[in-house]
Amino acid sequence: MSRDLPEEIHGAIDDSPRAATIAGLFMRQAMRTPEAVALIAQDRRLTYCALDERSGELAAHLLDLGAEPETLIGVAMERTETLAVTLLAVLKAGCAYVPLDPSYPKDRLSWIIQDSTMPLLLTTAATRGKLPPEAAHCKVIEVESLEESGADAQSVAPRGKGEDLAYVIYTSGSTGKPKGVMVEHRNVVNFFAGMDLAIGSEPGTWLAVTSTSFDISVLELFWTLTRGFTVVLHGEEDSVADEIERCGVTHLQMTPSLARMLTFDARAFAALGSLKQILLGGEAVPAALVRHLRQVFSGELYNMYGPTETTVWSTVGRIEDVDATVPIGRPILNTQVFLLDGEQKPVAEGEIGELYIGGDGVARGYWNRPDLTAERFVTVPSLGGARLYRTGDLARFLPDGTIDFLGRADYQIKLRGHRIEPGEIEAELEKCPGIHRAVVVSREDREGDQRLAAYVLADAAKGATEAELRSTLGSKLPEFMVPSSFVFLRELPLTDNGKIDRKALLKMPLPSLSPAVEHVNGGPTTEIERTIARLWQEALSLPSVGLHENFFDLGAHSLTVAEVHGRLQEALGREIDLVDLFQFSTVSTLAAHLGGAQADGRASDRAQRRRMAMQR
Numbered sequence: 001m002s003r004d005l006p007e008e009i010h011g012a013i014d015d016s017p018r019a020a021t022i023a024g025l026f027m028r029q030a031m032r033t034p035e036a037v038a039l040i041a042q043d044r045r046l047t048y049c050a051l052d053e054r055s056g057e058l059a060a061h062l063l064d065l066g067a068e069p070e071t072l073i074g075v076a077m078e079r080t081e082t083l084a085v086t087l088l089a090v091l092k093a094g095c096a097y098v099p100l101d102p103s104y105p106k107d108r109l110s111w112i113i114q115d116s117t118m119p120l121l122l123t124t125a126a127t128r129g130k131l132p133p134e135a136a137h138c139k140v141i142e143v144e145s146l147e148e149s150g151a152d153a154q155s156v157a158p159r160g161k162g163e164d165l166a167y168v169i170y171t172s173g174s175t176g177k178p179k180g181v182m183v184e185h186r187n188v189v190n191f192f193a194g195m196d197l198a199i200g201s202e203p204g205t206w207l208a209v210t211s212t213s214f215d216i217s218v219l220e221l222f223w224t225l226t227r228g229f230t231v232v233l234h235g236e237e238d239s240v241a242d243e244i245e246r247c248g249v250t251h252l253q254m255t256p257s258l259a260r261m262l263t264f265d266a267r268a269f270a271a272l273g274s275l276k277q278i279l280l281g282g283e284a285v286p287a288a289l290v291r292h293l294r295q296v297f298s299g300e301l302y303n304m305y306g307p308t309e310t311t312v313w314s315t316v317g318r319i320e321d322v323d324a325t326v327p328i329g330r331p332i333l334n335t336q337v338f339l340l341d342g343e344q345k346p347v348a349e350g351e352i353g354e355l356y357i358g359g360d361g362v363a364r365g366y367w368n369r370p371d372l373t374a375e376r377f378v379t380v381p382s383l384g385g386a387r388l389y390r391t392g393d394l395a396r397f398l399p400d401g402t403i404d405f406l407g408r409a410d411y412q413i414k415l416r417g418h419r420i421e422p423g424e425i426e427a428e429l430e431k432c433p434g435i436h437r438a439v440v441v442s443r444e445d446r447e448g449d450q451r452l453a454a455y456v457l458a459d460a461a462k463g464a465t466e467a468e469l470r471s472t473l474g475s476k477l478p479e480f481m482v483p484s485s486f487v488f489l490r491e492l493p494l495t496d497n498g499k500i501d502r503k504a505l506l507k508m509p510l511p512s513l514s515p516a517v518e519h520v521n522g523g524p525t526t527e528i529e530r531t532i533a534r535l536w537q538e539a540l541s542l543p544s545v546g547l548h549e550n551f552f553d554l555g556a557h558s559l560t561v562a563e564v565h566g567r568l569q570e571a572l573g574r575e576i577d578l579v580d581l582f583q584f585s586t587v588s589t590l591a592a593h594l595g596g597a598q599a600d601g602r603a604s605d606r607a608q609r610r611r612m613a614m615q616r
Contacts, residue, residue, distance in 0.1 A: 019161050019162045019186075020162060020185070020186075020189045021091065021158055021160050021161065021162065021164070021166075021185040021189070022091050022166055022185055022188055022189070022222050022226065023055075023088060023091040023092040023158035023160070024158040025189070025192070025226035026052070026088060026158075026222070026225050026226050027052060027092075027157070027158055028226075029048065029225065029226050029227065029228055030048040030049060030051070030052035032228070033048050033228050034047065034048050034049035034052075035047050035048070035049060036048050036228065036230070037230045038050075038051045038225060038230065038231065039051055039081055039084050039225075039230070039231050039232075039233065040230060040231070040232045040233070040247055041079070041080050041081040041083075041084070041232075041233040041235065042080065042233075042235050042237060042238075044080070044081050046081055046084075046085075048225075051081075051084065051085065051088065051225075054085045054089075054147070055084075055085050055086075055088035055089040055092055056089070056092060056156050057089075057147070058085060058086065058089035058143065058146060058147065059088075059089040059090075059092035059093040059156050060156045061089075061146045062089060062090065062093040062095065062120075063093055063156065065120065065139075065141075067093045067094070067095050067120065068094070068095075069094040069095070069159065069160055069164055070094070070095065070096055070164055070165045071093075071095040071096070071119065071120070072095070072096050072097075072098050072116050072117070072118045072119075072165075072168060073090045073095050073096070073097055073098065073118060073119075073120045073121070073122060074097075074098045074099075074100050074112075074113060074116070074118045074120070074121035074122065074138070075087060075090065075097050075098065075099055075100065075121075075122050075123075075212070076099075076100035076101075076102055076109070076121060076122070076123045076127055076130075076131060077102070077122070077123055077124045077126075077127045077143070078102065078124065078126060078127055079233050079234065079235055079236075080124075080233070080235075081233070082124060082143055082144075083212070083233070084221060084225075084231070084233065085143075086122050086143055087212070087221065088225075090122070091158070091160075091166060092156060092157075092158045092159065093156070093159060094158075094159030094160035094164060096164070096165035096166055096167050096168055096182075097166075097167050097168075098112065098116050098118055098167070098168050098169075098170075098180070099167070099169060099211070099212035099213045099217075100112060100113070100121070100131075100213070101211050101212070101213040102127050102130040102131075103211075103478075104213070104478050105474070105475055105476055105477060105478065106130075106131070106132035106475075107132070107475060107476045108178065108476065108477065108478065109131065109132050109134075109135075110132040110133075110134040110135075111177055111178060112170050112178060112180070113132070113134050113135055113137070113138065114134055114137070115170075115177070115178075115180065115367070115368065116168060116180060116367060118138050119138050119139060120138060120139050120141065121135055121138050121139070121140045121141070122141055122143050123140060123141070123142060123143070124142055124143055124144060125142050125144060128140065128142060160185065161185070162184065162185045162186035162189065163184055163185070163186060164184060164185055165182055165183070165184055165185075165364070166183055166184060166185045166187075166188050167183055167215075167218070168180040168181065168182050168183070168367050169181050169183070169213065169214070169215050169308055170213070171308050171419055172418075172419055172420050172421040172424050172481070177424065177427075178424070179366045179367070179369055179372060180366060180367030180368070180369075181215075181308045181309050181363055181366060181367075182363055182364040182365055182366065182367055183215070183308075183311055183363045183364070184363070184364055186360065187311040187360065187361050187362070187363055188218060188222070188311060188312075190311070190333065190334050190359075190360035190361055191218075191219075191223070191311045191312050191313070191332070191361055192222075192223045192226060192227075193333050193334075194313075194316075194332030194333035194334070194335065194361075195219065195223055195313075195316075195332070196227075197332070197333055198302075198316040198332050198333075199277065199279070199300070199302060199316065201227045203227055203228035203229045203230075204229060204230075204250030204251050204276060204277075205229065205230045205231075205232060205247055205248050205249045205250050205251065206220060206224045206229045206230070206231050206232065206249070206250070206251040206252070206253075207232045207234060207240070207243055207244065207247070207249045207251070207252050208220035208221055208224075208231050208232065208233050208234060209234040209240070209252070209253075209254060209258070210253070210254075214282075215308045215311070215312050216253060216281065216282065216312055216313075218311075218312050219253060219279075219312055219313070220253060224251075229251070230247075232247045232249060236577075236593070238577070239265075239267075239268065239575055239576070239577040239578065239579075240262060240268050240271070240577065240578075240579065241265065241267045241268040241270075241271040242575070244271040244272075244274060244275070245271060245274075249274075249275065250275060250276045250277070251275065251276060251277045251278075251279075252272075252275055252277070252278055252279070253278075253279040253280075253281070253304075254278070254279070254280065255280070255281065255282040255283055256280050256282070256283055256284070256285050256286065256289055257283065257582075258579065259278070259280060259289060259293065260289055261561075261578055261579055261582050262578065262579075263289075263292055263293070264561050264562045264565070264578060265562065265565065265578040268578060269296055270296060272293065272296055272297050273296035273297050273298070275297065275299055276299045276300065277299055277300045277301075277302070278293070278297060278299065278300075278301050278302070279302045279304050280301070280302065280303055280304065280319075281303065281304030281305060281306075281313060282304075282414070282418075283414040283415075284326075284405060284407075284414070285303050285319075285326040286326070287322045287323065287325060287326055290319055290322045290326060291322060300318065301318070301319040302316055302317065302318055302319060302329075303316070303317045303319055303326050303327065303328055303329060304316055304328075304329075305328035305329070305403075305405060306357075306361075307357075307389065307391055307419075308363075308419075309362070309363050309376065309377070309389045309391075310335075310357045310359075310361045310362055310363065310389050310391075311361035311362075311363060312361075313332065314331060314332060314335050314337070314357050314361055315328045315329045315330055315331050315332065315335075315337065315403060316329045316330070316332055317329020317330065317402055317403075325404055327398060327402035327403055327404050327405070328395070328402070328403050328404075328405045329402055329403065330401060330402060330403070331357075331359070332361075333360075334359045334360040334361070335357065335358070335359035335360070335361055336357070336358040336359050336386075337355060337356070337357055337358075337403065338353075338355075338356045338357075338358070338380075338383060338388065339351075339352075339353030339354065339355060339356075339395055339396065339397065340353050340354055340356055340380070340382075341353055341354075344378075344380050344381075344382060345382050346382070346383075347396075349397050349399070350396055350397065350398075350399075351396060352394055352395070352396050352406060353394070353395065353396070354390065354391070354392065354393070354394060354409050355391045355393040355394065355395045355403075356378075356380065356388040356389065356390055356391065357388060357389045357391060358383075358386045358387065358388040358389070362377065362387060362388070362389050363377075363389075365377055375390075376389060376390050377389055377390075378390055392408055392409050392410045392412055393405065393406075393407070393408060393409065394406040394407055394408065394409050411423075411441075411502070413441075413442045413452070415442060415450055415451075415452065415480060418478075418480045418481075420452075420480070420481055422439070422440035422441065424477070424481070425438075425440045425452070425454065425473065425477065425481055425482075425483065426438045426439060426440050426454075428472070428473055428476050428477060429454060429456060429469065429473070432464050432468070432469060432472055433464060434458050434459035434464060435456055435457070435458050435459075435464065435469075436457040436458065436459065437456070437457040437492060438454055438455070438456045438457075439454070439455045439456075439492060439500055439502070439505065440452055440453070440454050440455075440483060441453055441455070441502055441505055441506060443485075443506060443510070451483075451484040451485070451552065452481070452482070452483040452484055452485075453483055453484065453485045453486075453487065453505075453510060454469070454483040454485070454486045454487070455487045455489055455492065455505050455508075456469075456486060456487070456488055456489065457489055457490070457491065457492060458488050466486040467548070469486055470482060470483075470486070470548065471548070474548075479583075479585070479589070484550060484552065485510045487508065487510065492505075493505065523544060523545070523546055523547060524545075524547060524587055524591075526591065528572070528591045528594060529547065529587050529588070529591045531568075531571050531572065532568065532587045532590055532591055533545040533587050535564050535567050535568055535571065536551060536554065536556075536564065536587070539556070539560050539563050539564050539567075540554050540556065540560065542554065545587060546587070547586065547587050547588040548586050548587070548588055549586060549587070550585050550586055551564075551581065551585045551586070552585055561578070561581055561582075564581065565578050565581055568581075572594070576594070580593060580594075
C-alpha cells in the first residue's frame with residue numbers, strides 16, 4: 001500500500017538532470033574545491049584536483065586500450081588511493097566497474113570474471129598474485145604500469161549518459177551462483193539527490209569502511225566525493241578509533257553488527273561520541289543497540305534500508321525515541337514503497353505485506369539472467385503496470401507512515417550485514433562426495449548471536465567429515481557464508497505437504513560448539529598462532545584450539561571478545577583493530593592477517609610514529 005507522504009520525501013520529481021553521471025558530478029565538485037582534501041588513505045592525501053587529474057589520465061589510458069561505453073571492467077586491488085583513482089577512471093571512461101574483493105576465495109572471483117565476460121581487469125602488482133587463473137582469459141593490467149608508462153595521457157572529460165551502466169555488483173544467488181546486479185548512473189544520481197534531502201549534504205569527513213563488493217560503498221566513496229567530503233579509506237593498519245581521532249571523522253556508515261563490535265572496545269566506543277552522523281543499515285537495528293549507542297553518541301542517528309537491486313538505500317528513518325522496534329523510515333526521493341499480499345494487491349494499514357519498491361532507483365536487472373530479472377523485476381496490474389522490484393521482505397505501515405521491517409518472506413538470510421542466499425551454500429555442499437541433500441538455516445541460540453547451521457543427508461560410507469565440508473566451503477565461498485555448525489541426519493523433517501520443515505530444524509539441538517581438535521586440521525605451529533590459540537584457550541577454558549576452529553563456534557561472546565582483544569594487544573605489543581577478531585575468526589586467518597613477528601614490529605613502529613605525530 002502506497003502512503004500519502006510529504007512531497008519532498010515520497011513521489012516528488014527533482015529538477016536535477018537525468019543525464020548526469022557520477023564522474024560528471026565529481027568533476028564539477030573538483031572544479032569548485034580543487035585544493036580541498038578529497039581522500040586520505042593511510043599516510044597519503046589527495047586533493048580534489050589531484051584525484052581528478054590522476055583519474056582523468058587513467059581514463060585516457062583506458063580509452064586508448066579500446067574501452068567503450070558500458071564495457072565491464074574488473075577492479076581488484078587493496079584499499080589504497082589507487083582504488084579510488086581506478087574506480088573514478090572507469091566511470092570517467094564511460095565504462096562500468098565490477099568490484100572484485102581480493103580477500104574472496106579464488107573460485108568466487110573466478111565465477112564473477114567468467115560470468116561477466118569482462119574484457120579488462122585492473123589490478124596492482126601487490127594484488128595480482130591473489131587472482132584466479134581464469135583472470136588470464138581477459139586482459140589483466142597493473143595500474144602502476146599505466147600511470148608510470150610516461151605516455152602522454154591528458155585528463156579526459158567524463159563520458160557516458162544517465163542510462164549507461166555505472167557498476168555491476170555480484171550478490172549471493174539462490175540458484176547456487178552469485179548474480180550480477182546492473183545499476184545505471186541515473187539510478188545512482190537519484191540516490192544521491194535522495195540522500196541530500198534525507199540526511200543533508202553539508203561536507204565533513206567520512207570514514208569509508210565497506211568493501212567495494214557491497215553497494216553501500218557507493219555512498220561512502222561517490223556521494224561523498226560529489227558533495228565535497230573528505231573520504232578516509234579504512235585500512236588494515238589502523239583501528240577505527242585511530243582513524244576517527246587522527247582524521248577528525250564526522251560521519252560513519254556501518255552495519256548494526258559492526259556497531260555492536262565497536263561498543264565492545266572502550267576506546268572505539270568513546271570515539272563514536274565525537275561523530276555528527278551515524279548511519280546503520282544492512283540488517284535489522286536492535287533497539288538495545290540504539291540505547292547503548294546513545295550512552296556516548298548524541299548526534300544524528302539513521303536507520304537505512306534497501307536492496308542492491310534498488311540502488312543502495314531506498315528508505316531512511318532518523319532514529320529518535322526507541323521502543324521495541326526501530327522503523328526503517330520512509331522512501332527517499334522519487335521512490336515508492338508498496339506492501340502487497342499474495343495476489344499483489346495492497347494490504348490495509350497495519351497489516352503485513354511483501355515489500356515492493358518502485359521509482360528511479362530500480363536497477364536495470366541481472367546480468368545475463370533474463371529469467372531471474374523477469375521473476376524479481378515485475379509489473380503489477382493493480383498499480384497501473386509500474387515496474388517494481390519484489391524484495392521478498394515483509395513489512396507493515398505504522399500509523400505515523402513509517403515502515404516497520406519484519407524479516408524475510410522466503411529463506412534469504414541477513415547475517416552481520418551480508419545478504420546470503422542459503423541455496424548457494426546448499427548447492428556447494430551437495431557437490432561434496434556422499435552428500436545427498438543439504439539445508440542451511442540461520443539460528444539464534446544466544447540472544448544477538450546469529451549463526452548459520454547446515455543440516456545434511458550424507459552417505460555414511462562416503463560422506464565427508466565436518467572438517468572436510470568446512471574446508472571445501474572455505475575454498476569456494478567467503479568466510480561469512482561458511483556455516484558454524486554441521487548436523488548430519490538420516491532424514492530431514494517434512495511438513496504435511498512434503499516440504500522441508502525448517503521450523504523443526506531450528507528446534508533440533510546443535511552439536512557441541514567445541515569440536516575436537518582432530519577435526520580441524522591440526523594445531524598452531526608459528527609463534528603468533530600459538531599466542532592466539534593460548535589466549536583463546538584461556539578465555540574459553542578449553543584444553544586446546546585448532547588452527548581452523550571458529551572463535552565464535554567455540555563459544556566466544558561479546559565479553560570474551562573484549563577480553564581477548566585487550567590481552568592480544570598486550571601480548572603482541574601493538575594496537576589491533578577490534579573488527580579483526582570478527583573478520584578473521586580462526587587462528588589461521590587471524591595470524592595470517594596480523595602478519596607474523598616482523599610485520600608486527602613494523603606495524604608497531606608505524607603506530608608509535610603516528611601517536612608521536614598526534615601528540616606533536
